[in-house]
Amino acid sequence: MSVYGLKQAPRAWYMALKQHLLDSGFTNSLADASLFIQGSGSNLTYVLVYVEDIIVTGSHSPTVDVVLTAFADRFSIKDLVDLHYFLGIEVSRSKRRMHLMQxxxxxxxxxxxxxxxxxxxxxxxxxxxxxxxxxxxxxxxxxxxxxxxxxxxxxxxxxxxxxxxxxxxxxxxxxxxxxxxxxxxxxx
Structure with missing residues (x-):
């Protein structure tokens, strides 16, 4: 899922989002400051933040839904949509796979x-x-x-x-x- 249209002041918004994710049990990736990871083993949830756009995905749909609900409760979310295009990468899905192309x-x-x-x-x-x-x-x-x-x-x-x-x-x-x-x- 992508979350579009978070309109708070960018730095303050990012710091509030980061704190929310850390308080929710996510850890900030050492390789990419915009990536947050929660879970272990085969149950992982990822949140990728780019300016005002966010991708939330994971291996367990109910966990992803909980994260999205927590976002909606905490932040003003303009539009929640399935991911089709993000940062120049087109995304298409089949039942079991996700295909990325540019x-x-x-x-x-x-x-x-x-x-x-x-x-x-x-x-x-x-x-x-x-x-x-x-x-x-x-x-x-x-x-x-x-x-x-x-x-x-x-x-x-x-x-x-x-x-x-x-x-x-x-x-x-x-x-x-x-x-x-x-x-x-x-x-x-």
């Missing part, structure tokens, strides 16, 4: 970079030239490269097949060259 995110990225008409390639990493810190001429404006590689990092959540090349391209963020930009375009 089709819209990919299409938007291709439009933004004028790569919508690009032809598919067999591998996302070119075999030549070998990418090094000094290969190719420096880009006049590295901001587009950095933006695209940052977008590709986010895309690798649902596309692990590009994780290696995106990691490799990330190594050149401080000094990208034309060769690095061509490799980024190949991923696109």
């Amino acid at each position: 089709r819209k995110y990919i299409n938007d990225l291709l439009l933004k970079t004028n790569m919508s008409d690009a032809k598919p390639v067999s591998t996302p990493l070119p075999t030549s030239p070998k990418l090094t810190l000094t290969s190719g001429a420096l880009l006049d404006d590295p901001s587009k490269y950095r933006s695209v590689v940052g977008s590709l990092q986010y895309l690798s959540f649902t596309r692990p097949d590009i994780s290696y090349v995106v990691s490799r391209l990330s190594q050149f963020m401080h000094r990208p060259t034309q060769d690095h930009w061509q490799a980024a375009k190949q991923v696109l």
Whole structure:
């Protein structure tokens, strides 16, 4: 479930929400400050907070319902809906599975970079030239490269097949060259 439209002042609201979750037995993830986890073993409940949007999910529906009811009792909730789209990730469900995809995110990225008409390639990493810190001429404006590689990092959540090349391209963020930009375009 997603909870939309919590309109309290952002910092005060987040601190109140965090305290509510901690008081309710959730622990704050050490890996991600926006993730809260409750339970143990096979009965786990997760709350993910992003600005004013919240995802509540878990392995036991009645427990998730209790968390949502506690939210409704404590906070002004505008809209409680099933999760379909969150932070560029599309969510679809079958009876036993949840499928995550970023089709819209990919299409938007291709439009933004004028790569919508690009032809598919067999591998996302070119075999030549070998990418090094000094290969190719420096880009006049590295901001587009950095933006695209940052977008590709986010895309690798649902596309692990590009994780290696995106990691490799990330190594050149401080000094990208034309060769690095061509490799980024190949991923696109």
